[in-house]
Each structure stands twice: as C-alpha cells, then as structure tokens.
Amino acid sequence: MKYLQFTDGTKIPQLGLGTWKSAPGEVYQAVIDAVNAGYRHIDCAAIYGNESEIGEALTHLLKSGSVKREDLFITSKLWNNAHQPDAAHLALKKTLSDLQLDYLDLYLIHWPISIKVDAGFPFTGSDFISPEELPFTVTWKAMESMKKSGLARHIGVSNFSIPNLNKLIRSAELMPEMNQVEMHPFLAQKELFHFCSDHDILVTAYSPLGSSDRSSGMKADDEPSLLQNEVIQGIAGDLDCSPAQVLLAWALQRGTAVIPKSTNKGRIAENFRAQDISLSSDQMKKLEALDGTYRFVNGKFWTPQGSPYTLEYLWG
Numbered sequence: 001m002k003y004l005q006f007t008d009g010t011k012i013p014q015l016g017l018g019t020w021k022s023a024p025g026e027v028y029q030a031v032i033d034a035v036n037a038g039y040r041h042i043d044c045a046a047i048y049g050n051e052s053e054i055g056e057a058l059t060h061l062l063k064s065g066s067v068k069r070e071d072l073f074i075t076s077k078l079w080n081n082a083h084q085p086d087a088a089h090l091a092l093k094k095t096l097s098d099l100q101l102d103y104l105d106l107y108l109i110h111w112p113i114s115i116k117v118d119a120g121f122p123f124t125g126s127d128f129i130s131p132e133e134l135p136f137t138v139t140w141k142a143m144e145s146m147k148k149s150g151l152a153r154h155i156g157v158s159n160f161s162i163p164n165l166n167k168l169i170r171s172a173e174l175m176p177e178m179n180q181v182e183m184h185p186f187l188a189q190k191e192l193f194h195f196c197s198d199h200d201i202l203v204t205a206y207s208p209l210g211s212s213d214r215s216s217g218m219k220a221d222d223e224p225s226l227l228q229n230e231v232i233q234g235i236a237g238d239l240d241c242s243p244a245q246v247l248l249a250w251a252l253q254r255g256t257a258v259i260p261k262s263t264n265k266g267r268i269a270e271n272f273r274a275q276d277i278s279l280s281s282d283q284m285k286k287l288e289a290l291d292g293t294y295r296f297v298n299g300k301f302w303t304p305q306g307s308p309y310t311l312e313y314l315w316g
C-alpha cells in the first residue's frame, strides 16, 4: 500500500474508494469488497446520500475484525448548505452518526460556495448566500474547532483554486491539510498542485477516470473520454494493463491521493492493483502532453442566473 504523509507525520493511503453516485443498495457491498481487496481509504460526503449505508458496512467490517479503525482512513465533506458554524458542527455530528464513527480522519469543505439550508438541485439564483454574507473563512473557524476537538483528525477543502486558498490561508489559524480537486491527464492542474505542495497541502485527485456515469444529468454530450483516449490505451497496451490502471498509476506517481469510484467488485480490485504499475518517464511525458482544461465536473450548476458565484470565482 502506498501512502502520503501529513505534516504531523500521520499517513493517508494514496488510493481510496470514491462513493459519489454509488447507489444505495450497492455501496454497502462496494465498501466490503474494497476493504477485502486491500483499500483502507474511503471518500464520502453527506451530499452523496449514502453515508448511513457506508456506516453499516464499516460497522460490519470493524465488528467482524476484518479491519481495525486505526487502519482505516475515512474522509467526509461538509455540504454547502451548512456553512454557518452552528450548522457545520451539526452536519459533522450527523455524518459521524451516519458513518457510525467517533471521529473522521479528514473533513473537507466540499465547495467554496454557500447555499441556503433548503436549497435543492438544480439551483436557482435565490438559493445562494453570497461570499460577502458568509465567507468560507467563517466556516473554516468551525473546521478548526472540529480539529481541535479531535472529531476530525485532519481538515481541508475541496474545489479550492489558488486565489481562494490564498484567502483562506491569510486568515487561518490552522492550515488546510488537503485540497480535493478534479485531476487527470486532461486537467493536470500543475500550477495548483505546485502551490499546494509549496504550502504543505496534500492533493486528492477526484474523477480520475473521467466520471463516466452520465446519470447525474451534469454531463455534456460531447465530453471527451479518458478511458478511450488513444495515448492512454496505447500505454495500457504496452504495459498489459487497463486504461483505468494507467490513469490511476499516473495520479499515484505524481504524488496525489486518488479516489476512483466503482461498485463493481472486479473493477474495485483492478483499480487497487494500479499501485503495482510503474510508468516510465517517457510514458509520464506522453500523458503530460495531453494536459488541457477539460473539467468533467465544471461547476456550471453553481452559476445560474442571479447566483453571486461565477466560474472565474470558482476556478480562478
């Protein structure tokens, strides 16, 4: 198992299981299959609507002795409708209760965007709370107190650009320890990755396979495919592995954590085995040359007419 290290010396397994769009009725078995395959890092979020089922699976695994709590690394994320400090503390409590855990290993502000408590997808302009009214720096104070209380061993953010990280860092007492962002060869985010490394912020790459499920209704019809890309398939052919494994090996070799989602037992195991693959510097260069600006999770749902947020605010 490969690990990254936080500044205090604690470790995060580099490869984790993603759980967005892992359907209720499927995610229980996916978590069991993942832990049995060797995964120790599970990426969750309140908004995924499946934390209570993940909690059932974790409790089963812990009670059966398959794994010890201290060997697991469980991440969750604070949803945008709970950015007021009191609401944030309640949201953490609910997540802990759903996951049947006493503490999280990592808790992240899911997006640098605040919405009203009862806002529902798709958002309209009146669903938002502006950054002037509720800056994420206020939410960060609550995150800091969660870390101090030990309910979240590590704290961080997700979908934060360099300008937003700078704003946060300027007022922070405790530094964010993680930034979870979309990252793959079509969106390598070199500058953001360097900025995070320079500030001792680890990076987790989300949607590493291109988030190929279209059922969320957020997909463009003309979106490119990572798994069917010729260069990626060519490298997979040369290494006798799958395109997904090439993508995961790329993320691991760059030094990010990476959290592919699957509810399929075979693909869960296949993704885990990406840790055994080594890409040559020539293969890394070929993948680097694919870099562009394609976002599978483009954030446009945060910018309906009347929203105080823009894509420029979001991505810098």
Ligand code: NDP
Pocket (backbone or CB within 6 Å): 017, 018, 019, 020, 021, 043, 044, 110, 158, 159, 180, 181, 205, 206, 207, 208, 209, 210, 211, 212, 213, 227, 242, 244, 245, 259, 260, 261, 262, 263, 264, 267, 268, 270, 271, 297
């Ligand atoms: P991924 O890039 O992980 O792709 C998931 C899709 O790929 C699923 O349709 C899955 O299907 C399929 N798949 C998985 N393994 C393979 C394989 N070996 N070969 C071919 N297809 C495969 O997408 P996600 O967007 O889900 O990103 C991963 C995780 O990142 C999320 O689940 C979530 O935890 C996190 N995330 C965080 C965000 C944030 O805002 N912080 C935003 C987006 C994601 P199947 O299940 O059938 O195998």
